[in-house]
Amino acid sequence: MSIVDKLLDMDQRIIYALMFIALAFPILFPVMLPMDIQDYSRQAFDFADGIQAGSIVIVEGGLTAATYPQGGPGLVAQIVHMLSNDVKLVFFSLGTEQNVWTATAIEAALDKLPAGVSAENGVDWVHLGYVPGQESGVAALANNIRSVLNVDYFGTPLNSITLMDGVNDATAFAAVLWWGGSEGSIPWGVRQFVTPFGIPMTGMCTTNEVPNYTPYINAGQLQGLIGGVRGSAEYEYLIKMPGPALGQAMATNFGGLLWAVLVILGNILYFVKRTQEGG
Amino acid sequence: MDSFLFGLIAGSFVSIGAYSVLIGDNPLSKFTEHLYTGILGGYIFATNWDYIRSNCVNNIAQGQIIYVVALALSLMLLSRLKPEWVWMSRYPVALTVGVGLGLAIRTTVMAEFLSQITATVLPLTNINNLVMVIGTVTATAYFIFRTEMKGAYEYVHKTGRVFLLAAFGVTYGQTVSFRFELVIGRLVDMLRPEVIWYTALMLVLVAAGLAYGYRTGKIKWYSGR
Numbered sequence: 316m317s318i319v320d321k322l323l324d325m326d327q328r329i330i331y332a333l334m335f336i337a338l339a340f341p342i343l344f345p346v347m348l349p350m351d352i353q354d355y356s357r358q359a360f361d362f363a364d365g366i367q368a369g370s371i372v373i374v375e376g377g378l379t380a381a382t383y384p385q386g387g388p389g390l391v392a393q394i395v396h397m398l399s400n401d402v403k404l405v406f407f408s409l410g411t412e413q414n415v416w417t418a419t420a421i422e423a424a425l426d427k428l429p430a431g432v433s434a435e436n437g438v439d440w441v442h443l444g445y446v447p448g449q450e451s452g453v454a455a456l457a458n459n460i461r462s463v464l465n466v467d468y469f470g471t472p473l474n475s476i477t478l479m480d481g482v483n484d485a486t487a488f489a490a491v492l493w494w495g496g497s498e499g500s501i502p503w504g505v506r507q508f509v510t511p512f513g514i515p516m517t518g519m520c521t522t523n524e525v526p527n528y529t530p531y532i533n534a535g536q537l538q539g540l541i542g543g544v545r546g547s548a549e550y551e552y553l554i555k556m557p558g559p560a561l562g563q564a565m566a567t568n569f570g571g572l573l574w575a576v577l578v579i580l581g582n583i584l585y586f587v588k589r590t591q592e593g594g
Numbered sequence: 595m596d597s598f599l600f601g602l603i604a605g606s607f608v609s610i611g612a613y614s615v616l617i618g619d620n621p622l623s624k625f626t627e628h629l630y631t632g633i634l635g636g637y638i639f640a641t642n643w644d645y646i647r648s649n650c651v652n653n654i655a656q657g658q659i660i661y662v663v664a665l666a667l668s669l670m671l672l673s674r675l676k677p678e679w680v681w682m683s684r685y686p687v688a689l690t691v692g693v694g695l696g697l698a699i700r701t702t703v704m705a706e707f708l709s710q711i712t713a714t715v716l717p718l719t720n721i722n723n724l725v726m727v728i729g730t731v732t733a734t735a736y737f738i739f740r741t742e743m744k745g746a747y748e749y750v751h752k753t754g755r756v757f758l759l760a761a762f763g764v765t766y767g768q769t770v771s772f773r774f775e776l777v778i779g780r781l782v783d784m785l786r787p788e789v790i791w792y793t794a795l796m797l798v799l800v801a802a803g804l805a806y807g808y809r810t811g812k813i814k815w816y817s818g819r
Contacts, residue, residue, distance in 0.1 A: 331616045338778055342785050384779025411641035412634075445645055451690070454697040465649050497772075502706070510701040510709075523772035526765050533726070534713035536705065544775045563778050570774035 319588050323581075330577065337573040341566040348568055355525075355532060356549040359517040359539025363393060363492065368401035370489035371482060375504060376408045376417025382496035383416045386519050387423070388560035389547030390494050394424035396554045397492075398434050403478055405488070406468075407443040409452060409500055414445040418468060427556070436469070437476045444468035450503040457485040457507045491516035501528050505536045519546060599788060606784045606793045610800050618816030620804060729757040 316324075366372060374394075378386045397404055406421065408414040421442060425434055433439050443464055446452040455463045460483050466472050473479045481487065485507075491514050493504040501518045508514045515538050520528055522543030531537040541550060544567060547560035611626035646668055653661040667686040673679035714730045716723040735747075736754030743751055784793045807813030 328617060334777075338774060339781055339785060342778070342781055381776055381779065384782060385775045411638050414641070445641060447642065447645060448690075449694065451694045451697055463649070465652065470648070506698060506701040506705045510705040521772050522775060523765070523769040525768055526761065530710055530713065534709040536709055543772060544778070559782065563775065563782060566778045566781070567771055567774050570778070571771060574770055574774075 317591075319584050319591070323584050323588060334570060334573060337569045338566050341569050342562065345562055346565055346569075347561075348565060350545075350548070350552075350564065352549050352553065353542070353545070355529070355540040355542065356546050357539070357553070358532070359519075359541050359546075360550060360553045362490070362515065362517050362538040363396060364400070366397070366400065366402050366490055369403070371403040371405060371478070371487055372397065372490045372492055373485075373488045373508075374404055374406045374417075374492045375494060375500065376406055376420060377410065377413050377493075377495040377498040377500055378416045378420070379410070379412045379496060379498075380416070382521055383419070384563065385521060385544040385560075386494055386496050386541075386547055387416065387420055388544075388558045388563075389519060389541050389550045390417075390420045391424045391427065392547070392550045392554050392556055392558065392560075393492065393494075394421060394440075395427050395429075395556060396550075398424070398428060398439060399432050401433070402489075404440040405443060405478065405482065406440065407446050407456065409446055409449060409503075410498060411445055413496070413498070414468065418442055437471065437478055439478070441476055441478045442468040443473075449500070450507065453500075453503045453507045457512065459484055485512040485514055488514055490514060492519075493517065494519040495524075497521040497524065499524065501531070501537070505531055509536050517541070602783055602786065602789045603792045605780075606789055607796050609780045609784060610793070610796050614800055614804065617804060618814075620807065620813050622800060622803070728753070733757045733761075 376390065378390065394404065406417050408417045421440065428434055436442075443460070444467055446456055446463055448455065448463075452463060460479075461473060464473060467476060488508075491504055491508045493501055493516055495501045495504075495518060497520070501520060501524075504516055504518070509516050516536070517539045518528055518531070518537050519541040520543075522545070525540065525542040528537065528540055532540055541547065544560050544563045548564040551558045551560050608626050608629065611622045612630075614620055615623035646665065650661045650665050650668070654665065667689065670682045670686050673682040714727060716727055718724050718727060732750050732754035734754070735750045736758060740747075783789065804813065808815045
């Protein structure tokens with residue numbers, strides 16, 4: 316068996332081991348590579364930065380245990396950003412698991428808030444909790460919040476929450492910040508908040524979903540898009556709050572480089588073998 | 595040991611168990627799969643029940659009788675657990691699908707169709723707009739099926755295919771990157787300074803257990819590429 320055949324027939328577990336080393340190395344020994352801010356991330360940041368103080372914004376928290384490491388740091392950064400700008404936040408989640416991770420992000424953001432920033436539960440922010448029904452749930456929430464929920468995440472009746480005074484449908488919100496993760500829910504926000512009510516919206520999705528949602532930006536239905544861990548890292552960078560996403564983005568770079576080398580090597584070896592066989 | 599650290603260590607152990615499937619199917623990977631499915635199933639049931647209790651049962655208790663309909667439909671979904679009663683669950687499923695479809699269609703024409711077409715009608719003043727217009731037109735034309743690929747249409751068809759292949763390449767690259775991010779998310783927690791030694795110990799234990807299993811033939815060695 317030639318060296319080409321041996322390499323082409325390499326046990327896939329060797330590739331897994333190499334990939335593990337490539338991804339773990341930058342986490343154990345942080346390395347910083349130069350990074351540009353993507354247009355979509357900057358647009359999302361600029362839009363959020365331009366929301367007027369005192370406005371109420373609705374935030375969908377769609378991150379799960381799998382996607383929180385990617386989107387969580389960005390969500391935390393945006394909560395800090397919004398509360399620091401005196402923007403009021405109304406959170407909700409479309410999944411049972413996402414519900415808990417949204418609460419985790421709020422808790423993490425409150426710990427990172429600069430001194431003097433007001434962040435009282437029920438006054439500056441409220442977590443409505445889990446809204447079932449997927450797109451139907453979003454539509455119901457946009458039209459009549461109290462038809463879907465009586466109490467918030469902590470069991471407090473909505474009618475006794477100061478921030479919810481006079482807030483019962485989409486018209487109360489100045490913007491929608493949709494942290495959809497990998498739940499594929501951004502189109503629901505576009506269809507139920509943006510199109511019928513004209514509320515401007517930005518989105519966050521995992522890296523693999525970015526190509527699916529860029530047409531919404533071109534059409535003006537999304538004001539910006541935060542994609543995966545890189546998007547989170549960029550948001551951290553833009554609000555000058557370096558955090559965990561930046562390190563993870565570097566690890567992704569190393570994995571990507573190794574993957575690209577393997578793909579190129581595999582193709583070269585394939586053509587060499589075909590040439591040797593006279594194909 | 596506080597609950598946070600315990601969670602990190604438990605998470606590290608379960609992650610190693612789940613990733614051990616990369617070596618080959620084994621009892622530990624199966625155990626972690628079943629553990630995850632069981633915990634998630636129970637958690638989803640409990641959270642949904644809590645939602646029904648606070649937003650439906652409580653409303654009925656306060657005299658809003660209309661919520662009895664919602665509660666009855668929710669309970670009918672559980673009839674799937676007994677094969678003879680499955681027919682009952684079809685009514686709430688049909689209602690859910692129908693309402694969901696109706697709500698989605700209401701704005702789909704504007705959100706997914708007209709707005710996207712409008713966004714593609716761009717002035718051909720820069721390379722980005724040119725690529726956008728040519729790519730959209732030729733990729734759409736690629737799906738016009740006809741028997742003969744002759745004349746100008748042959749070039750339109752081929753150009754459309756190039757754009758589609760480029761789009762598939764981008765999607766593939768983004769998907770690979772997303773998978774890296776999933777692994778990195780776990781590694782960040784597993785390699786925290788306060789957890790790394792537990793992770794290393796568990797890796798050694800799992801490796802020793804699997805090696806023993808493979809050597810004694812108690813676990814079948816997967817010999818694929």
